Amino acid sequence: MKRSFYLKIFLFVVLLFSSALADAAEVYYLGGPQGSSQEAAVNPSYSLKQRFQDLFSSLSSIRKDPEASGSISGHLSQTVVHNDIGGNREKSYLKPGVNYITDLNFSIQEKLHADYNFTGQWFLRKTDDPRVESRRDVRLKQVDLQVANERNLYQFGDFYGSFSQFVLGSSLEGFNMDINPTDDQHYQIVIARRNEADTVANSFQRNVFGFKADRYLFKGSDLFSDFRIGVQAASSQDDSASLPDNHTAKDLRNTVFGLDGEIVFKQGLSIQYEYAGSAYVEDEDASEKTTTYANAFRFQPSMRLGKANVRYLYYYAQPKFYTDAGSSMSDKIQNQVSLDYRFSDRVNVTVSENYYWDHLKGSSRTKRTFNDEKYMTWNLLPLASRRSFNLRPYVNYQVRNSDDPGNSAESTTLTGGFDISDRLNAHTNWGVGYECRSFIDRVTRSNSEIFHRIRFNWAQDMMLWARRLYYAITPNVDIRHRKGNDNKDVTVGAGFNVQYDLFQRVFLRMGNTLADTNSASPSGDYVNNRGFWEVDFLVDKERSAHFIIRGERNNYTAENGAQSYKEQRVIAKFEVNF
Amino acid sequence: MRTKTIIAVLLTSMIVVGCRAVTGAVVDRRAVAQESLFSLAGTLIKDLFDNYQDFSMESFRAKVAVDFVSSRNDLVNNAASNIRAAKVLDIDFSLDQVLSDKDLLMVDLKWQKRTRPYDSSNVVLTEGFTQAVFKNVAGQWLLYQINKDNPF
Structure with a gap:
């Protein structure tokens, strides 16, 4: 039954794209891409000697000659860090002592035959900092080799494979081919792996194979400005030979087929849609393996009506829908409507209603949870004579319910607030913000709470002793009140940042962030004081070469002394472009 | 078997068509310099984390794309x-890796977060590995997708 279903889909796709192939073949014999109005720009021919000369002479200057056959460019940074930790070291993610990090990015560009170009990019890292890398040898973090012209791309290495939302959206390592034979066709093929075999994580190497085809119809139509229909499939398959025989890893197989598209009418209506079907085997090596089939669908029309813009989203994913390389939230139905309305060039309103629930047919959940969210925000310029003064009030109301006898999910959250930003003159900005969030847990009342946050910021750019001085001050207050507790958590914070251009090529930066909390819980008070200073020497302006010395300090002093820690860091960094 | 053969023939035809149909066009499909992408990715991630620490629902929401996968409301409410x-x-x-694909920028990063829960006197350290995808919407890079560990 399933087999016949997929065969019908396949035949539909073949019929849809067969005319495209015929067009493409005709175009080839006519000698150019259909509908292309661009002039041919074929690369000149270069001798091998010339290519080597161009390549290595490009290192002498940061400005690459566009007429040259090729060039090398990149970025090198070397960082040495000294960490000193006092107090409770377990509360620090740093390790005492000296660490270094060397990062090297470099690229090679080379003009090839006809209009094709080669680009090779490598990112290498060596470090002994366990936070950054678990291994100390030179790591090839990223490699990307591309041969491409305006329409076609042949890529080997690390790349981001992106089809439709349900089918593929993941970083991969392998081969990617992206071709556009004519203006109305697009094809993509992916043969790659998602991850290597890992004995510690007990997982096989996972390979991903994918294919995508897009067809753009009704070009030049009076009705449509865009009409795309696409089909795609991606299959994730674990390689069970990639681990030794004594493993217990599960051998996954997941195939997702998708049909998506976008229709844009010239009158302002546009529709995006996607349907996907998934087949999923959790463990192919299991004695009783079962394949589960499920579907997902999303439909997103939007329309411009004068000063209004309306968007709607319908999202449906069955509980058993599974996509390994794509993205979805299975076991969910969602309806969302948004309206943007511009009353005038000074008043703009956005209203949104979002209603979704789970526990669809076949779900393993024990109850259905409903979420109903309403959001409204205004973007206002209240003063006609002062257009820089911007006021943005907003309110969000969310109700959660469930269908179990005790309605164990029942809660209400109300958030309201405003942001004001203003520019006093060309050099001075200020802003203020307030937000109140009330959470009512209707099942366990003592979990209910109310949270206030007040923020202020002031920033100024000025000249001091004929040198540029920039500073910003950001005080803030958080107040949290939990039901059933007379005490409140009150945090008073203050931050400042300064940059002063000490000399033409020497910049001084410093900053400090203070948070002083008076806690509602016993022995919970603390003060966190973090600061830094930095001297930045611009060694070579053209190559953007910097030598930076930086000091950091982070003191956490708690009423419960066992939690206190002190961190001090001195960082020296050199970086240069070539 | 016959189906596989048909698929193979179809794919091969498309590859051939793709390779031969274009014989000269202006080159504008060069990969963006890797160092520029790393610099952009570092700025975007730092801006997002700063915004999260100095949280307001409206300003954080403004950093997230309307069509965030799988739900912008869930992400913002969870962060709040x-x-x-x-x-x-x-x-x-x-940063571990930075990859781009048309209007998307994918950033692999390791992060460490230190928090102080209001109902406890213990400092909590969490760390994770996140794959964040940004989307260029009218010239502004907005968070479009988060895979693996969610730092928010």
């Missing part, structure tokens, strides 16, 4: 709930 439950002391991160 976590901010309400614990004070974020600091977040540190290092």
Whole structure:
């Protein structure tokens, strides 16, 4: 039954794209891409000697000659860090002592035959900092080799494979081919792996194979400005030979087929849609393996009506829908409507209603949870004579319910607030913000709470002793009140940042962030004081070469002394472009 | 077997068509310099973490794309709930990989977060590995997708 279903889909796709192939073949014999109005720009021919000369002479200057056959460019940074930790070291993610990090990015560009170009990019890292890398040898973090012209791309290495939302959206390592034979066709093929075999994580190497085809119809139509229909499939398959025989890893197989598209009418209506079907085997090596089939669908029309813009989203994913390389939230139905309305060039309103629930047919959940969210925000310029003064009030109301006898999910959250930003003159900005969030847990009342946050910021750019001085001050207050507790958590914070251009090529930066909390819980008070200073020497302006010395300090002093820690860091960094 | 043969023939035809149909066009499909992408990715991630620490629902929401996968409302509400439950002391991160595809920018990063829950006197350290995808919407890079560990 399933087999016949997929065969019908396949035949539909073949019929849809067969005319495209015929067009493409005709175009080839006519000698150019259909509908292309661009002039041919074929690369000149270069001798091998010339290519080597161009390549290595490009290192002498940061400005690459566009007429040259090729060039090398990149970025090198070397960082040495000294960490000193006092107090409770377990509360620090740093390790005492000296660490270094060397990062090297470099690229090679080379003009090839006809209009094709080669680009090779490598990112290498060596470090002994366990936070950054678990291994100390030179790591090839990223490699990307591309041969491409305006329409076609042949890529080997690390790349981001992106089809439709349900089918593929993941970083991969392998081969990617992206071709556009004519203006109305697009094809993509992916043969790659998602991850290597890992004995510690007990997982096989996972390979991903994918294919995508897009067809753009009704070009030049009076009705449509865009009409795309696409089909795609991606299959994730674990390689069970990639681990030794004594493993217990599960051998996954997941195939997702998708049909998506976008229709844009010239009158302002546009529709995006996607349907996907998934087949999923959790463990192919299991004695009783079962394949589960499920579907997902999303439909997103939007329309411009004068000063209004309306968007709607319908999202449906069955509980058993599974996509390994794509993205979805299975076991969910969602309806969302948004309206943007511009009353005038000074008043703009956005209203949104979002209603979704789970526990669809076949779900393993024990109850259905409903979420109903309403959001409204205004973007206002209240003063006609002062257009820089911007006021943005907003309110969000969310109700959660469930269908179990005790309605164990029942809660209400109300958030309201405003942001004001203003520019006093060309050099001075200020802003203020307030937000109140009330959470009512209707099942366990003592979990209910109310949270206030007040923020202020002031920033100024000025000249001091004929040198540029920039500073910003950001005080803030958080107040949290939990039901059933007379005490409140009150945090008073203050931050400042300064940059002063000490000399033409020497910049001084410093900053400090203070948070002083008076806690509602016993022995919970603390003060966190973090600061830094930095001297930045611009060694070579053209190559953007910097030598930076930086000091950091982070003191956490708690009423419960066992939690206190002190961190001090001195960082020296050199970086240069070539 | 016959189906596989048909698929193979179809794919081969498309590859041939793709390779031969174009014989000369202006080159504008060069990969963006890797160092520029790393610099952009570092700025975007730092801006996002700063915004999270100095959280307001409206400003954080403005950093997230309308069509965030899988739900912008869920991400923002989850972040708001976590901010309400614990004070974020600091977040540190290092970039692992930065990849681009048309209007998308994918950033692999390791992060460490230190928080102080309001209902406890213990400092909590969490760390994770995140794959964040940004989307260029009218010239502005907005968070479009988060895979693996969610730092918010």
